[in-house]
Amino acid sequence: MIRLLRRYFYPSWIRSGRVVIGLLIVLAVLAAAILAPVLAPHDPAEQDLMLTFQPMRLGSPFPLGTDGLGRCVLSRLLHGASLALKVAFIAAIGAMLLGAALAYAAGYLGGWVDWTIGRAVDVWMSFPPVVLSLILMVGLGTGASNVILAIILVDWTRFCRVLRSEVLVVTRRDHVAAARLLGFTHWRTLLLEVVPATIPLLITLLALEMGIAVVVEAILSFVGLGVKPDQVAWGQMIADGREAIYQAPANLLAPVAAIFVTVAGFNLLGDGLRRTLDVRLVEGRG
Amino acid sequence: MSLLVARGLTLEAEVEGDIVPVFRGLNFALEPGRVLGLVGESGAGKSMVGRTIAQLLPPGFRVSHGTMEFDGADLVAMAPEHRRSLLGREIAFIPQEPLTALNPVLSIGAQLDEHHRRLGVRGRRTLREYALAALAAVHLPDPAGLLSRYPHQLSGGQCQRVLIAMAFAGHPRLVIADEATTALDVTTQAHIIALMRELQRASNTAVLFITHDLRLAAGVCDDVAVMYAGDIVEIGPAAQVLGASRHPYTRCLQLANPPMLGTRRALYALPEQMPGLRALARLNGCRFAPRCPVKADYCLRIDPPLEGDLHRSACLRPGLVETIEVADQLAPPPWRPAGETPVLALDHVSKTFTTGTWPRAVEVAAVRGVSLRIAPGEFVAVVGESGSGKSTLGRLVVGLEQPSAGRIALAGTDVTAGDEAARLHRVATVQMVFQDPQSALNPRRRVASIITQALEAEGAKFAVREKRVRALLAEMGMPLELGVRMPGQLSGGQRQRVNIARALCSVPRLLVADEIVSGLDVSVQAQLLLLLHRLRQDHDFALLFISHDLSVVRHLCDRVLVMHGGEIVEEGPTETVFGWPRHEYTRTLLAAVPR
Structure with missing residues (x-):
C-alpha cells in the first residue's frame, strides 16, 4: 500500500523550491555576465583619478561607487561575473569529465584498475586543496585558462570518489549482468545500463562543483595568483577593496555579496537536484 | 472472555485527497491461549491489523469507527501513555526481519x-x-x-x-507475530514455530499469527481468518476454514498452492491481482467479486455479511465454492528421444571464493565437485537452504562466475575457459532469469525495450524488434499496452513476466531461473507456474530451476538435485526423491515443510 502511495506521489524536479530558486539565481548571474557590455554603465578598466572612492548612490553615474583608481564598481562586478561563470562552467565540466571517466573505469572494471585509481585518489586528496591549487598556479603561471586547469586538476577527485561508489552499486545490479548475458559488449553495457543510472548524481555533483569553482577562482585571484591583472575578477576586487573598507565599503562588500549569491545559487540548485533526482531519496526500495 | 476483540473496526486512508475505506467494519475475537492466524496475500491488510493494535498506522490512515479492545479497554481511544505501558509488557511483537x-x-x-x-x-x-x-x-x-x-x-x-x-x-497475554518466519530457511522455520508453540502453551498466551503461508497457518493456528482487500472473508477453526472452505477466495488460494502430498495436480490461477488501495474506493459489494470464478451480477452490488456460527464466511453463493476445481493430472512433459547431447554438462565443478585480504585471506568453497547433466527440454530443480551454493551454481552455468576447477559444457561445446568465444556460445544457448525483478529490470527502459534487449545486442532493425515485442507480450499473456510502460509501473507478477520474456527473447536452449517465484503471492506464483508449463509445451528449452520451495519444485520439475554445503547430496526424479528420500539432509528438509 505504501508503495502505491509512493507511486502516486510522483515528484517532478520542478516542484522543488530549491531547484527553482537556485536556477533563477544562476540564470540571473548568467544574464548579467552575458549582458555585461550592455548593462555596465562604464568600461570596467576606465580610470578617473579625480573620482576615486565615490560613495554608493542610486541614480548617480556610479551606483555602487568607484574604487581607488576611480573605476566603476558596478561595471567591474558585472564584467567579473563573466569570468566567474566561465571558470565555473568549464572547470566543473572538465573536472567532471576527468573524474567521471576514471570513476566509471574503476567502478565498472573493478579489480586492480579500481585499486590503482582508488590509491591515486587517496594520494591526491591528501594534499590540502588550496595549497595544491596555489602550487599549481605558481607552476603554471597566471591566466584564466590556468585557473581552470588548476581547478580541474584539484577537484576531479571529488567526482571520482563519489561517483565510483555509485557505479559500483549500479554495476552489481542484476540488469547489468543480464545485459552482458544477452550479448551486450562491455562498452554498450556501460553506456546503456550503468551510465544512465548515474546521470542524476553527476548533474548534482556538477552543480555543486560550479559553486566550489567560483570560490576557488576568487581565492586564487585574491592572492594574486588567478587571472592576469588586466582582467576583472571578484577575488581581485575583494583584495583591492580590503584597503578601503572604511572609505568605500561597497568596494569590498559588493564582490563578496556577488560570490555569496552565486555560490548559494549553485548550491541550492545542486541540493535541490539531489533531493529530487536521487532515486534513493525519492523512492527508497519499499 | 475474549482477550482481543475487534468490533466494527473501520480504517480509512487518505489517498490523493480521497477517503478510501480500508477496513469496512472488521470483527474478530481472540480468546486467551489461542492462536489466531491472519492469512491472505500482500495488500490484504493483515499487517494493518497489527499496526492498529500498536497504533502505528502509516500517515493518512485513521480509525473512524469501531473499537479494538484488549482486555475490555479500547486500544484506539486509549491514552497513549496507557497503551505504551501495555505494549512490550502485556502485548508483545515478534517482527519479520530479525536482523534489522x-x-x-x-x-x-x-x-x-x-x-x-x-x-x-x-x-x-x-x-x-x-x-x-x-x-x-x-x-x-x-x-x-x-x-x-x-x-x-x-x-x-x-x-x-x-x-x-x-x-x-x-509473560505477555498477547503476542503478535507478523510474518515472523518468512525470512528464515525452512528448517529454521520449523524450529522457530515449534519454539513459539511451546512458549505459548507454557504461559497460555494468545497469539495473532500473521502469515501469507496457508499451509503454515494450518499447522500452527487454532483459528484462521482469511483476509482479502481489507475484508475478513472467512473465519473459523483452522481445520474447517482450510479443510472445508466456504469462501471462493480461500478455495482458490488453496488450489493455487502446489501440494506436497498426493498427485501433482494442476494449479488454479486466479486472474489479475488484489486491488490496490486506490482501487478500493471504487469497489462496491463483495471486493473479491471481480476476480471470483462463481460471481453473479448482484455480487458486485451487495456487500456480503460474515455469516455462520463457528465457521463464518462472507459469500452470497457459498454453495458454488465446491464447484471450483482444477485438473487432477498435469499434462505430461513433451516426449523427447533418448540419448541426445545434454544441453548442460558439469564435471566436478568447484568454485572457491577468497574473502578478506592478505594475510588474513580465507578460501571458502561455495561449490565442491558438482557433476550434473541436463537433457534438452528437461526441467531440473536445485534445492537447498541459503548458503548451500545453489545460486553460485547457477551463476557458474551462465558464466557470471568462472569455475575454480572442473569442466562446463553447453550443448556439447566446452565453455570452461570463459573467453570471448565461450561468451558468444553462451549468449546463443543459455539465459538467466534473475530473482529480484526490481534489480533485474533497468528502471529507465520501457518494457518493450527490455524484452528485446537480445535483439538490440544483435543490432536488429526496429520493425523486427516491434514484431518480437508483440509476440513475446502475447506469449506472456500481457496486453500490448504494457510495452510502453516502465518497470516501476508494473505489478510484481508482471515484472517477473517481463524478466522471463527478456530471457526467452533469444530462444535459449537452457534457462537458469534463480528463485523466480519466491517473494510472490500464491495466486501470482500459480500464474507464473502455469505460464512456465505452457511455455514448455510451445518451446523447446530446458530449465535449471533454483529454489528453496519444495512444493513449487515438486509441481514444476521432473528431476531434483539436493544441495548441501556446496555438494549435491541426492539426485533423482522429483517423485522418488520426495517420496523416498535417502540422504539424511533431504529427510530433514522434507520434514520441515509444513503440509
Whole structure:
C-alpha cells in the first residue's frame, strides 16, 4: 500500500523550491555576465583619478561607487561575473569529465584498475586543496585558462570518489549482468545500463562543483595568483577593496555579496537536484 | 472472555485527497491461549491489523469507527501513555526481519537488559540471571557466551530466537507475530514455530499469527481468518476454514498452492491481482467479486455479511465454492528421444571464493565437485537452504562466475575457459532469469525495450524488434499496452513476466531461473507456474530451476538435485526423491515443510 502511495506521489524536479530558486539565481548571474557590455554603465578598466572612492548612490553615474583608481564598481562586478561563470562552467565540466571517466573505469572494471585509481585518489586528496591549487598556479603561471586547469586538476577527485561508489552499486545490479548475458559488449553495457543510472548524481555533483569553482577562482585571484591583472575578477576586487573598507565599503562588500549569491545559487540548485533526482531519496526500495 | 476483540473496526486512508475505506467494519475475537492466524496475500491488510493494535498506522490512515479492545479497554481511544505501558509488557511483537529488528551496535546482553529493565527488573546480577534464563528458554546454546555477542555475529534464526525470548520475557497475554518466519530457511522455520508453540502453551498466551503461508497457518493456528482487500472473508477453526472452505477466495488460494502430498495436480490461477488501495474506493459489494470464478451480477452490488456460527464466511453463493476445481493430472512433459547431447554438462565443478585480504585471506568453497547433466527440454530443480551454493551454481552455468576447477559444457561445446568465444556460445544457448525483478529490470527502459534487449545486442532493425515485442507480450499473456510502460509501473507478477520474456527473447536452449517465484503471492506464483508449463509445451528449452520451495519444485520439475554445503547430496526424479528420500539432509528438509 505504501508503495502505491509512493507511486502516486510522483515528484517532478520542478516542484522543488530549491531547484527553482537556485536556477533563477544562476540564470540571473548568467544574464548579467552575458549582458555585461550592455548593462555596465562604464568600461570596467576606465580610470578617473579625480573620482576615486565615490560613495554608493542610486541614480548617480556610479551606483555602487568607484574604487581607488576611480573605476566603476558596478561595471567591474558585472564584467567579473563573466569570468566567474566561465571558470565555473568549464572547470566543473572538465573536472567532471576527468573524474567521471576514471570513476566509471574503476567502478565498472573493478579489480586492480579500481585499486590503482582508488590509491591515486587517496594520494591526491591528501594534499590540502588550496595549497595544491596555489602550487599549481605558481607552476603554471597566471591566466584564466590556468585557473581552470588548476581547478580541474584539484577537484576531479571529488567526482571520482563519489561517483565510483555509485557505479559500483549500479554495476552489481542484476540488469547489468543480464545485459552482458544477452550479448551486450562491455562498452554498450556501460553506456546503456550503468551510465544512465548515474546521470542524476553527476548533474548534482556538477552543480555543486560550479559553486566550489567560483570560490576557488576568487581565492586564487585574491592572492594574486588567478587571472592576469588586466582582467576583472571578484577575488581581485575583494583584495583591492580590503584597503578601503572604511572609505568605500561597497568596494569590498559588493564582490563578496556577488560570490555569496552565486555560490548559494549553485548550491541550492545542486541540493535541490539531489533531493529530487536521487532515486534513493525519492523512492527508497519499499 | 475474549482477550482481543475487534468490533466494527473501520480504517480509512487518505489517498490523493480521497477517503478510501480500508477496513469496512472488521470483527474478530481472540480468546486467551489461542492462536489466531491472519492469512491472505500482500495488500490484504493483515499487517494493518497489527499496526492498529500498536497504533502505528502509516500517515493518512485513521480509525473512524469501531473499537479494538484488549482486555475490555479500547486500544484506539486509549491514552497513549496507557497503551505504551501495555505494549512490550502485556502485548508483545515478534517482527519479520530479525536482523534489522535488533540494534546492531548493542550486544545481545545489553539489549536483553534494556528490555528487562523496562519490565521492572533491577540489579546487575538479577538482570544477568534473567537474560540467561531468557536465552535458555529459547534453547540457544551457550547463553553466557551469547550475551557479549552482537546481532551480526548471529544467524537469522538465532536473532529470531532472541527476539522471541524478548517477546515472551514479560509473560505477555498477547503476542503478535507478523510474518515472523518468512525470512528464515525452512528448517529454521520449523524450529522457530515449534519454539513459539511451546512458549505459548507454557504461559497460555494468545497469539495473532500473521502469515501469507496457508499451509503454515494450518499447522500452527487454532483459528484462521482469511483476509482479502481489507475484508475478513472467512473465519473459523483452522481445520474447517482450510479443510472445508466456504469462501471462493480461500478455495482458490488453496488450489493455487502446489501440494506436497498426493498427485501433482494442476494449479488454479486466479486472474489479475488484489486491488490496490486506490482501487478500493471504487469497489462496491463483495471486493473479491471481480476476480471470483462463481460471481453473479448482484455480487458486485451487495456487500456480503460474515455469516455462520463457528465457521463464518462472507459469500452470497457459498454453495458454488465446491464447484471450483482444477485438473487432477498435469499434462505430461513433451516426449523427447533418448540419448541426445545434454544441453548442460558439469564435471566436478568447484568454485572457491577468497574473502578478506592478505594475510588474513580465507578460501571458502561455495561449490565442491558438482557433476550434473541436463537433457534438452528437461526441467531440473536445485534445492537447498541459503548458503548451500545453489545460486553460485547457477551463476557458474551462465558464466557470471568462472569455475575454480572442473569442466562446463553447453550443448556439447566446452565453455570452461570463459573467453570471448565461450561468451558468444553462451549468449546463443543459455539465459538467466534473475530473482529480484526490481534489480533485474533497468528502471529507465520501457518494457518493450527490455524484452528485446537480445535483439538490440544483435543490432536488429526496429520493425523486427516491434514484431518480437508483440509476440513475446502475447506469449506472456500481457496486453500490448504494457510495452510502453516502465518497470516501476508494473505489478510484481508482471515484472517477473517481463524478466522471463527478456530471457526467452533469444530462444535459449537452457534457462537458469534463480528463485523466480519466491517473494510472490500464491495466486501470482500459480500464474507464473502455469505460464512456465505452457511455455514448455510451445518451446523447446530446458530449465535449471533454483529454489528453496519444495512444493513449487515438486509441481514444476521432473528431476531434483539436493544441495548441501556446496555438494549435491541426492539426485533423482522429483517423485522418488520426495517420496523416498535417502540422504539424511533431504529427510530433514522434507520434514520441515509444513503440509
